[in-house]
Structures are given as C-alpha cells and as structure tokens.
Amino acid sequence: MKAIVAVDMKWGIGKNNDLLFDIPEDMKFFREKTKGMTVCMGYNTLLSFPGSKPLKNRVNIVLAPEGVERDDCVITHTLQELSAELKKYNTDEVFVVGGAMFYKTMLPYCSEVYVTKVQADGEATVFYPNLDALDNFKCVYVSDEIESNGLKLNFTTYKNENPLPFEV
Numbered sequence: 001m002k003a004i005v006a007v008d009m010k011w012g013i014g015k016n017n018d019l020l021f022d023i024p025e026d027m028k029f030f031r032e033k034t035k036g037m038t039v040c041m042g043y044n045t046l047l048s049f050p051g052s053k054p055l056k057n058r059v060n061i062v063l064a065p066e067g068v069e070r071d072d073c074v075i076t077h078t079l080q081e082l083s084a085e086l087k088k089y090n091t092d093e094v095f096v097v098g099g100a101m102f103y104k105t106m107l108p109y110c111s112e113v114y115v116t117k118v119q120a121d122g123e124a125t126v127f128y129p130n131l132d133a134l135d136n137f138k139c140v141y142v143s144d145e146i147e148s149n150g151l152k153l154n155f156t157t158y159k160n161e162n163p164l165p166f167e168v
C-alpha cells in the first residue's frame with residue numbers, strides 16, 4: 001500500500017482537525033492519484049471531510065473507535081479487522097490518507113509515500129513522521145516547484161526499502 005500526504009516545512013499536517021492549507025493543485029494531485037482506488041483513514045480524518053462524508057469515487061475504509069457504525073463507508077474497529085478487510089483489495093491500489101495517528105501506525109507497511117511539500121509554516125499541531133530522518137525511506141523523486149493559491153510546493157515520492165506485510 002501507499003500513503004499520500006501534504007506537509008509543511010516542519011512535516012506538519014493539520015490543526016483543529018483540519019488541513020493547514022487550501023491548495024487546489026494538491027487537491028487535484030490527490031484526486032488523480034486516488035480516484036478509483038481504495039482509501040483508508042482514521043476516524044478523525046473522516047470527520048474532517050466536508051459534511052463528514054467519505055470521498056466519492058473511491059472505496060473508503062475507516063478505522064474508528066468502538067461504537068461507531070456507518071452505512072456510507074466500511075468501518076473497522078481494530079487493526080486486525082482492518083488488515084482482514086484490506087486483503088480484499090489489490091495492495092497497489094490501497095492508499096493511506098490520514099490522519100496523524102493513522103499515518104504513523106501504517107507507515108511501516110507502506111511501500112511508497114507521496115509527499116507534497118509546502119514551503120510554509122502552517123503552525124501545525126499534528127505531524128507526519130520526518131521521512132528524511134528514517135534510514136529505510138529514500139526520496140526518489142522531487143518535482144519542479146509550482147505555485148498554487150500563493151504557496152510554493154513540490155511533489156515528492158519516498159520509497160520504503162523494507163516495507164512490512166500488513167499482518168497484525
């Protein structure tokens with residue numbers, strides 16, 4: 001599976017259960033990469049979407065606390081349940097889409113991470129692990145810099161040299 005995330009210059013990803021920035025070009029990138037795929041996420045991330053609704057045109061699988069039930073997406077309550085559910089899908093077509101807690105849990109199982117790097121400080125309260133500080137992650141692609149909504153950004157790709165099977 002893969003992860004996709006937008007980070008600021010401190011690897012910050014969010015505050016007040018919302019994104020740090022509104023970046024149309026990054027939203028477009030996210031849509032293009034994940035359209036038709038399976039996206040999995042923590043419950044706070046589902047709640048952070050407009051109307052707390054799952055993403056359209058994608059299978060949405062959510063790791064949620066006990067007691068949460070929904071009929072508009074697939075809900076799992078434990079990592080074991082999530083692992084069993086994900087076996088139904090082609091692992092190359094599964095994207096981890098947040099948030100901080102869930103990204104951290106799933107990172108060892110991700111073979112690739114698409115990181116949009118925004119050259120700004122969004123004063124985040126939640127962060128993605130700094131992949132430059134992890135021995136098994138290597139940055140293999142950096143796009144040219146673009147500007148969107150007044151912000152400078154690059155699209156980058158990191159590869160995990162030793163992804164673990166998601167067996168819990």
Ligand SMILES: NC(=O)c1ccc[n+]([C@@H]2O[C@H](COP(=O)([O-])OP(=O)(O)OC[C@H]3O[C@@H](n4cnc5c(N)ncnc54)[C@H](OP(=O)(O)O)[C@@H]3O)[C@@H](O)[C@H]2O)c1
Nearest residue numbers: 005006014017018019042043044045098099100101102105
């Ligand atoms: N910049 C980006 O690309 C990006 C993308 C997505 C989200 N975000 C941001 O990330 C923030 C939300 O992150 P978050 O860390 O608060 O929430 P989160 O990871 O989306 O969700 C946390 C919830 O998922 C469950 N969960 C997650 N990992 C779990 C685990 N290993 N085991 C059991 N349950 C687990 C937790 O259940 P329990 O309550 O039972 O522990 C908790 O209810 C928001 O600000 C959002 O905007 C940013």
